[in-house]
Amino acid sequence: MTDNLDWEERKRNxxxxxxxxxxxxxxxxxxxxxxxxxxxxxxxxxLKLLIAGGHGRSYGKDSAVFVRRLPGILNCGLWEKLEKTQHVEPDNSSCRLRALLTDIGNDLIYGVSVERLYNWVAECVRRLQVYNADIVMTGVPLESLAQLSSLRYSLTQKLFFPKNSSSHQTMV
Incomplete structure (x- = not known):
């Protein structure tokens, strides 16, 4: 947002x-x-952004990449902040909420079942629907995964997800 817009103009827009x-x-x-x-x-x-992202981020469980740890998206502070901005800030009725959910398939490489992942994502959607959000979800990149060689999959998995031993074939 530009600094030269006063509050009344922002309110109108x-x-x-x-x-x-x-x-x-x-x-x-x-x-x-x-x-x-x-x-x-x-x-x-x-434009107000609320972001829960980061390398290795899970929708439902804590994750770690090297020394950095992140809570699962369902358990992070974003939801509390969303609640505050939707109910506490003045003139929020003019604030339209949109949401993008992406990287949905990543939890599968952590060994999370499809059913469990579905429930986590469904809960995120439910929380957003409380505020009548316009929601967009990206698909799981199955085509890209299928084109990945078994060797490259295995090396990536061992480097970033050493606790999971799922095969390339299982993931595809």
């Missing part, structure tokens, strides 16, 4: 709040994502 949930794609592509948002949301409109 409303606000867009965007919740972004994911893992490495969020971490890697955040600047491009914000740029893309600004292509469709005018600069005069206040």
């Amino acid at each position: 409303g606000a867009e709040q965007v919740v972004i949930l994911g893992a490495s794609n969020v971490a890697i592509g955040l600047s491009r994502l914000v740029f893309s948002l600004r292509e469709v949301i005018p600069i005069e409109t206040e």
Whole structure:
């Protein structure tokens, strides 16, 4: 948001709040994502971002990559912040909520069952629907995974997910 817009002008233009949930794609592509948002949301409109992302992030359980640890998306502080911004800030009725859920298949490489992952994602969606959010979910990149060689899959898995021993064939 530009600094020269006063409160009354921002109020007239409303606000867009965007919740972004994911893992490495969020971490890697955040600047491009914000740029893309600004292509469709005018600069005069206040843009509020709430982000739960990061390499190795899980939807439902704590994760660690090297020495950095992150709580699962369901257990992170984003939900409390969302509650506050939706119920406490003035003139929130003009604040439209949108959400992007991505990196949904990543939990599978941690050994999480499809049913459990589905329940975690469904709970995220339920929490967002409480605020009538417009929700977009990206698909699991099965085609990319299928094109990955077994060797590259195995090396990546051993480096980033050493506690999981699922095979490339099982994941595809």
